[in-house]
Amino acid sequence: MGGYIPSTAEQREQMLSEIGVSSVSELYSDIPEIVKLKRPLRIPKGISEQETYRELRSIAAKNKVFPTVLRGAGAYKHYIPSIVKYIAAKEEFVTAYTPYQAEISQGILQSIFEYQTMICDLTGLDVSNASVYDGASAAAEAVAMCSAPKRMRALVSSCANPEVIETIRTYGFGSGVEIVAIPEKNGATDMDELKRLADETVCCVYIQQPNFYGILESAAEAGEIAHGSGAKFIIGCNPVSLSIIQSPAECGADIAVGEGQPLGMPLSFGGPYLGFMAAKDALLRKLPGRIVGQTRDVDGKRAFVLTMQAREQHIRREKASSNICSNQALCALTASVYLAAMGPEGLREAARQCVSKAHYFSAKLCEIPGVRLRYNGEFFHEFMTDLPVSSEIVLSRLEQNGILGGLPVKGAILWCVTEAVSRKELDMAIEIVREACASLEARKES
Amino acid sequence: MELIFEKSVEGRCCALLADSDIPEYKLKESLLRKAPLRLPELSETDVSRHYTQLAERTHGINNGFYPLGSCTMKYNPRINEEVASWPEFTQIHPLQPRSTTAGCVEVLDLCEKHLCEITGMDAMTFEPAAGAHGEFTALLMIKAYHNSRGDSGRKKIIVPDSAHGTNPASAAMAGFSVVNIPSAADGRVDLDALKNAAGPDTAGLMLTNPNTVGLFDKNILEISRIVHKAGGLLYYDGANLNAIMGIARPGDMGFDVIHLNLHKTFSAPHGGGGPGSGPVGCKEFLKKYLPHSVLGENASASSIGQVKAFYGNFLVVLRALSYILTLGGDGLRIASENAVLNANYMMAKLKGVFDIPFDGFCMHEFVMSLEKLKKNAGVSALDIAKSMLDNGMHPPTMYFPLIVHEALMIEPTETESRETMDEAVEVLVNLYKDALTDSDKLHRSPYATPVRRLDEVGAARNPVLKYSFS
Incomplete structure (x- = not known):
């Protein structure tokens, strides 16, 4: 029998007779006849594994894989070491449940403990949870950690990723926290506006570093303003950048969150990704989700266990710090393996190459007549350019050559360059953009 | 076993990235990280062996029966x-x-x-x-x-x-x-x-x-x-x-x-x-x-x-x-029917020994109450669950739902064979007998797992949530 069912027809008959019934339908006698489905499901009949393979191959073929990706905006293509995929595919890690039974789950528990250590090290903060769904929901959970009855407004930078802002808003619709946008100025958070908005009703200030436009914000200044009004300070950060850029702790953050996808996870049409969250010690009991702690077993052996569970839904129910049950454990493991394989120098090298290649690409693009940077702040691996021609034309020329160009944003293009792209690919992209601009400029003039 | 940080050797690394073929761009000094980065420094062999060791200390569905009620731990087709x-x-x-x-x-x-x-x-x-x-x-x-x-x-x-x-x-x-x-x-x-x-x-x-x-x-x-x-x-x-x-x-x-x-x-x-x-x-x-x-x-x-x-x-x-494509509309129904059949089979086999607090047929899972065993022999649902670990099985869900005292909730799923379920029933029945004769043995279980019962209270009271680099 298909459906991964091992029982034989004979065994099923025996089992039915041991139960004392003659058919499975008798077991369903509690379901009122009127709600029973009287027809077969309108789903094609089952097929063999080989046929499933074939059918999904034909669906897969309808996607186009771009060999060169110059688009980020929340999802980043980095080089993924081969070992990451092999370890993350180990069956024990893939098929286990949440490690409730610690004695037979030490592997997963220790890997989470190591992950928490790595996240604390990257962010400079004291405590990390075992992960949440993604960077956007991590940001929303962080805002929820800060709200208090007399502080029900959250100031969120307009320069954060729009998907993150929207997710924070949606969670705010649930919690009643009012989300107030901090306006932008020249592609960065307007600090004067932030000063004006920050008052004793504000629970937290959220900024993204580097921001959605790629610009590096004056994060420490935003932190001082937040703290000046008694609000918490949250930084949404890119984990690869943290190897060379000031850590959230160095900028005064109380909470750091971010999208962990750049740490060894492929693009995958948006998921599964990884939300990481770290905080100062004082906020430990407000952290959502699983947390793993170190302890000893009865023989005195070091061991790891899910801990601080008094925060969680299965104990506290409606008074829990969050409803989170499943997190992204396998993605957290993936990130740990990536960080272990890259090591401190490997991660710094990836970050340095992101910076260097992005600046090389932006400088070359800006040599093209009519192309200029939209904003002039320092950036990490993303930047915005204005073009003399419509972005659609430039992007479709790039697409014809196997290059996924930047994302059209506010009439400009938001480019992203990582270490995964070679100089040769960048030079090719520059030539295509140059030709597209030149031919259209010429046409316009004639 | 050691933590990955304890295996780190300064200067060791995996050669993964191509050298940059682009002149380095230096960001402003004021933007740069001052704190050290203490990720482990390892060879690829080290990384591979570390995670293999961790995998060996993890019980997945590929290792054995996983009747964790409410979690539907069915086989994950490759x-x-x-x-x-x-x-x-x-x-x-x-x-x-x-x-x-x-x-x-x-x-x-x-x-x-x-x-x-x-x-x-x-x-x-x-x-x-x-x-x-x-x-x-x-x-x-x-x-x-x-x-x-x-x-x-x-x-x-x-x-x-x-x-x-x-x-x-x-x-x-x-x-x-x-x-x-x-x-x-x-x-x-x-x-x-x-x-x-x-x-x-x-x-x-x-x-x-x-x-x-x-x-x-x-x-x-x-x-x-x-x-x-x-x-x-x-x-x-x-x-x-x-x-x-x-x-x-x-x-x-x-x-x-x-x-x-x-x-x-x-x-x-x-x-x-x-x-x-x-x-x-x-x-x-x-x-x-x-x-x-x-x-x-x-x-x-x-x-x-x-x-x-x-x-x-x-x-x-x-x-x-x-x-869904593999099972099809017909196969999905068959999967459900077998999930219900398996649960009722296990319940029927356990009914004479353990208390099942609700009458009638169950659906894909059922709950047993060990309240009487706890009262009579001092052996709790936790003790039975921990003893199962020594038999290569993941225990059922414990202490849920809250409305049943000393609950064990069993969900075999349709992808388990009768032989596996029979073995689990035998283990549970034997543990019940052991509970009546040698309760101390159960209190101290498990014995054969990589670590034994943990000090969970201590873990929560004095939280150690990351490795301290010395």
Whole structure:
């Protein structure tokens, strides 16, 4: 029998007779006849594994894989070491449940403990949870950690990723926290506006570093303003950048969150990704989700266990710090393996190459007549350019050559360059953009 | 065993990245990190062996029986894993032009179509990343629905006391107050309690059906009538859908909005605690409130917004589609029937020894109460569970639902053989006997696991949550 069912027809008959019934339908006698489905499901009949393979191959073929990706905006293509995929595919890690039974789950528990250590090290903060769904929901959970009855407004930078802002808003619709946008100025958070908005009703200030436009914000200044009004300070950060850029702790953050996808996870049409969250010690009991702690077993052996569970839904129910049950454990493991394989120098090298290649690409693009940077702040691996021609034309020329160009944003293009792209690919992209601009400029003039 | 940081040797590394062929650009000094970076420094051999050791200290479905009630630990077909590793899916950027992502869109559309047919819903979103995330999403939709009708006084969500802890926690996150109602003696919704609780302030009722003691609530139509008559909506927690695919549909029972757990019913693996996928399905009148990605999709003006970036855990949805295609409409029903058969078989075999607090047939899982054993022999559900570990089995869910004392909840799933179930029954029966003769042996178990019972109180009292670098 298909459906991964091992029982034989004979065994099923025996089992039915041991139960004392003659058919499975008798077991369903509690379901009122009127709600029973009287027809077969309108789903094609089952097929063999080989046929499933074939059918999904034909669906897969309808996607186009771009060999060169110059688009980020929340999802980043980095080089993924081969070992990451092999370890993350180990069956024990893939098929286990949440490690409730610690004695037979030490592997997963220790890997989470190591992950928490790595996240604390990257962010400079004291405590990390075992992960949440993604960077956007991590940001929303962080805002929820800060709200208090007399502080029900959250100031969120307009320069954060729009998907993150929207997710924070949606969670705010649930919690009643009012989300107030901090306006932008020249592609960065307007600090004067932030000063004006920050008052004793504000629970937290959220900024993204580097921001959605790629610009590096004056994060420490935003932190001082937040703290000046008694609000918490949250930084949404890119984990690869943290190897060379000031850590959230160095900028005064109380909470750091971010999208962990750049740490060894492929693009995958948006998921599964990884939300990481770290905080100062004082906020430990407000952290959502699983947390793993170190302890000893009865023989005195070091061991790891899910801990601080008094925060969680299965104990506290409606008074829990969050409803989170499943997190992204396998993605957290993936990130740990990536960080272990890259090591401190490997991660710094990836970050340095992101910076260097992005600046090389932006400088070359800006040599093209009519192309200029939209904003002039320092950036990490993303930047915005204005073009003399419509972005659609430039992007479709790039697409014809196997290059996924930047994302059209506010009439400009938001480019992203990582270490995964070679100089040769960048030079090719520059030539295509140059030709597209030149031919259209010429046409316009004639 | 050692932590990965204790294996680190200064100067050791894996050669992974090509040298840069571009002149280095130096960022302003003031922007740079001052703190050291203490990631481990290892060779690739070190990394490989470390994680192999960790894998050996992890019990997965591939290692043995995993009858963890309410979690549907069925076999995770490897074809689904393979499909989810194809570059044509993994290398697709979520914000690629739509003309280049037709395959991904087809995966989502097909999966939506099939899951709507299975559940009797009209539309579905795959944005939520887990069951609890789906609950939260659906509750916001309920809130938006009432608000849109100027009916914003509906601030209460009714939750039976047998519900998963995520239900009340999600309701609180969505800004509702929670009204807990007691269950009737037979484990089902107490209709009088429900009638008393339902009123003009009721936003909805959250219900798992089959419920968390493994019974189908046969009063479902009456429940639906009471809630709808009061003006509330009916929410279906899909944790237990595995019992009824092709047999009955939440949409035909009166449910307005549901969440599913693709990592339970639809065979996607749990990954040691995620990633999951918690799609939310709804009837037509709620469709306009479904979430959407602001960068990737055209928004409906009434949408609740988005609950995570992009379109959800796409690769998990893909695995579920692969499973649905393989089983087909006929196979899904057969899967459910066998899940119910297996659970009833185990229950029948254990009934003479352990107390089963509810009469009748169960659905895909059942609950035993060890209250008497605890009283008579001093052996708890925890002791029995820990002793099972020495037999290479993952124990059942312990101490849930809360309405059954000393509960063990067993869900064998349809992918386990009779031989495996017989072995588990034998282990449980022998442990019961041991409990009566040598309770101390059980108190001290397990013996053969990589570590033994842990000091959990100490872990919570003096939290050590990361490695301290000396």
